[in-house]
Amino acid sequence: MTKRAGVIGHPVGHSISPAVYGAAFKAAGIDATYEAWDTPPETLEGRVNALRGSDFLGANVTIPHKVAIKDFLDAMSDRATRSGAVNTVVHDGEKLTGDNTDVAGFARSLREDAGFDAAGKRAMLLGSGGAARAVALALVEAGASVVYIVGRQPKKIERVVLDLKPLTPAGTTITWAYWGDGSYLKMLRGEANLVVNCTPVGMMGTSGAGQSPVPAELMQPEALFFDLVYNPVETPFVAAAKSRGAKAISGMGMLVYQAAETFKLWTGQDASTNVMFDAAKAGLGA
Numbered sequence: 352m353t354k355r356a357g358v359i360g361h362p363v364g365h366s367i368s369p370a371v372y373g374a375a376f377k378a379a380g381i382d383a384t385y386e387a388w389d390t391p392p393e394t395l396e397g398r399v400n401a402l403r404g405s406d407f408l409g410a411n412v413t414i415p416h417k418v419a420i421k422d423f424l425d426a427m428s429d430r431a432t433r434s435g436a437v438n439t440v441v442h443d444g445e446k447l448t449g450d451n452t453d454v455a456g457f458a459r460s461l462r463e464d465a466g467f468d469a470a471g472k473r474a475m476l477l478g479s480g481g482a483a484r485a486v487a488l489a490l491v492e493a494g495a496s497v498v499y500i501v502g503r504q505p506k507k508i509e510r511v512v513l514d515l516k517p518l519t520p521a522g523t524t525i526t527w528a529y530w531g532d533g534s535y536l537k538m539l540r541g542e543a544n545l546v547v548n549c550t551p552v553g554m555m556g557t558s559g560a561g562q563s564p565v566p567a568e569l570m571q572p573e574a575l576f577f578d579l580v581y582n583p584v585e586t587p588f589v590a591a592a593k594s595r596g597a598k599a600i601s602g603m604g605m606l607v608y609q610a611a612e613t614f615k616l617w618t619g620q621d622a623s624t625n626v627m628f629d630a631a632k633a634g635l636g637a
């Protein structure tokens with residue numbers, strides 16, 4: 352029986368995950384397909400329940416469902432519980448388990464693609480959704496000295512900080528600021544060693560396409576700028592940082608590394624990250 356997997360999100364039209372997983376399944380000789388399941392919030396429960404069919408390996412979960420999906424699953428892995436977000440559902444027998452491979456995917460890309468050691472560094476996150484939770488956890492685990500989260504909804508950001516505080520070791524401060532009051536500018540202009548865009552701003556096919564979440568003139572050349580957005584290949588945030596002479600990378604490496612982790616959870620096999628990178632680049636027309 353051909354196995355099925357896919358991505359649950361809204362929107363998902365521009366996802367390159369079908370190309371990335373399709374190539375990896377083919378290279379590994381696994382008879383499986385990968386689909387893009389556009390899932391408005393009111394249809395999320397039904398979509399998750401459909402994964403209980405015997406032909407389903409599981410699903411990836413993307414914007415805006417990474418936090419809300421927990422309510423419809425049977426179990427959570429340790430890293431999904433710790434981050435408070437799910438980017439992978441594993442269908443194992445009767446059970447649907449939420450997992451989070453974004454944490455390891457981000458940590459690996461930061462280390463291997465950007466050559467950045469977060470230990471003792473001040474990190475600033477733009478956005479407070481599911482991906483920001485994974486990034487914050489990765490930075491806490493890497494021993495960052497400050498994890499500073501900026502967002503639009505004070506109650507929501509505070510919840511992220513409260514959830515992560517018990518996991519934060521002495522020597523790491525996790526805190527937040529409201530985007531609207533401008534207090535984050537001091538951090539952005541001078542203190543942050545790492546700035547991570549955890550919003551969809553700049554993503555092709557959305558209302559924020561072509562925009563950087565922060566203007567180039569506020570970006571310091573000494574900092575590293577990491578955009579979770581990977582479409583287009585050179586995102587507006589990356590282009591703005593580079594125009595200031597700063598080092599910047601997009602989310603393509605993270606996409607591939609988290610997908611490779613998910614592939615292993617679904618199939619028990621290692622994926623070829625080279626095959627996945629080639630498929631991702633081809634999918635983006637690079």
Ligand code: NAP
Binds near residue numbers: 478581
């Ligand atoms: P999410 O849970 O919906 O969170 C999005 C966050 O961005 C929320 O905090 C939201 O604010 C904020 N936001 C949205 N539009 C904004 C705007 N115009 N201005 C300021 N803030 C805005 O989504 P997510 O799952 O965290 O994903 C975020 C992005 O990361 C997406 O583009 C996703 O594709 C990308 N991502 C990439 C990878 C990768 O492997 N490269 C992995 C994970 C995610 P509110 O809370 O106020 O709504």
